[in-house]
Amino acid sequence: MKAIVHHGSGPADVLQLTDRPVPEPGPGEVRLRVVVSGVNPTDWKSRSGGYGAVDDSEAVPNQDGAGVVDAIGDGVDGLTAGDRAWATLAAYQRPTSGTAQEFTVVPVERVFQLPDNAGFDLGAGVGIPAITAHRALTIAEDGPARLRPGALGGRTVLVAGGAGAVGNAAIQLARWAGATVVTTVSSSAKAVLSRAAGADHVVDYTTQDVAAAVREVAPEGIDIVVEVAIGANAEADLAVLKPLGTIAVYANNGDRPFAPEVRRFMGLNARLQFVLLYTLGWDRLRAAGDDVNAAVAAGAFRVGEEAGLPLHRFALEDAAAAHRAVETATVGKVLIDVTPAT
Template sequence: MKAIVYEHIGDPSVLHLVDRPVPEPDRGEVLVRVAYSGVNPSDWKMRRQFPLPAGWQIPGQDGAGVIEAVGEGVDQDLVGERVWLWEAAWQRPWGTAAEYTVVPVRQAVRLGDASFELGACLGIPFLTAHRCLTAGEYLPDSLRAGALSDHTVLVQGGAGAVGNAAIQLAAWADACVIATVSSAEKAQLAAAAGASVVINYRERDVVEEVRKVAPDGVHTIVEVSPARNAATDVQLLHHGGVVCVYADDGGGEVTLPIGPLVVPNARWQFVLVYTLPKAAKAQAVVDVAAAAAQGGIRVGEEAGLPLHRYPLSATAAAHQAVEDSVVGKVLVSASE
């Protein structure tokens, strides 16, 4: 099979196209013929920083494809099933940037009739967004249509991959969604994703604009830029509200005023998708799969998430695009 491999950490030039034998699924694993690999910032961050215990690594946490074979202990009927994959390369060398990969069976989730492009976009962004929308004390543990009907959610950075996922999931669960962006182009994307109010944070006062829609504050803030936005977030929390922080502002720090946060029993919740509590991760997988099956999640410009497709041989360019913060979602086609 063709695969992208790196044997040293570094810039995108460490990624090489190689020929390898198709792997055999171990006990409890499935072999998947990959259609698309979804590229996330953590793919390039790991490529630049993480040690390689196996001495080599195929990158790519997310993906989608078809189960071709199963290992011992796995139901043979799964062969032929269309699936989406999550965390394929987390503490294992078999990522999705290859014609085939092997994953534990619980990390291959039925995709039904949804497209492989959609499947490859689900893993990291949507599981992260799900946690952000369910981690507060007064939030439901699971999402479905109607689950957030009494809630207002502020998504800081509504044109980002996780921001888009948070808007789509919150809108599917019937929340009132407000999003911030930095340009008119990004405002269109956030609105297409399902935000009912979009604020350009470069041109408008976010606190003033949010208060027009939510005079008592918002229940959840999905936060991409916690250091820069902390002073804004403090002023916007509803009683019992939560700020869910999933990015680190390039190593930023947050200082919070105690008084204004004690009174409403507010929370700051930190989120890393790889190390979520087990039950929360399992629920996120179930709910995201349901949202995709019901058409509650979409991809492409019309859903606020433009797709950028690269052939497998151009995976280095795909990584570079994500490092350069391209707007939308980068996909690698494993069959090209």
């Protein structure tokens, strides 16, 4: 089978097209014929050594993907050969199980049946972004642990960077769950995308005073902040956060230092929650994936420019270009076409 591999860490050029044997599923495992592979920032950061040294053994990149269940191992329930499915964290602690190959084998708990109304592009586009957004929206002290219609009713959510993949997912999931959503962007084009995702209010942080603009549309303050750049945004977040509010931090884009002002956080009885899926635990990951599937089935979670998330397609042999696109902050979702849909 065709596969993209790399040996050790490095720039995107270390990714090479090669042939690998088709893997066999063991007990509790599922083999997926990958139709579309999704590329996330975590994929290029892992490939480049951003999470620490990578040895020279063979690795296949990309954590997210969607396709067709091809074979199942002993003890697998709930999936059968021929089912359409999406997978996430495919390569976590399994370096050769990434989705940038025609077939991959992953544990069944990482695989979710694709709703009938969803295509493979959507399946490859949920995964890490949507589950990250779900986690950020469900960690408030007195908030829901699961999302469903009405779960966030009466709450106001601020999504920093609403045109990003996680920001887009947070907008869609928060709106589905009944929240009022405010988001920040850096351009008029990104504002259009954020409104397409469903944001109620959009603030351009390059031309507006964020705290003043947010307070104007949410005078009582923000219940949950979904934060992509805590170093740059901490001051504004504190200025708009309600007492007992939560700032859920899933990234620090720009790498500006973050030194929490302890007394101000204490004064608000604020919760500062960091989010990383790899150590979240499979029970929470499964619950989040199930909630995301419910939103997808309800037509409340979509991809594409009409949903605020433009798609950028690459062939499997162009995986290096796909990684570079994500590494250079291309707006939208980067997808790799691996095998034909039928």
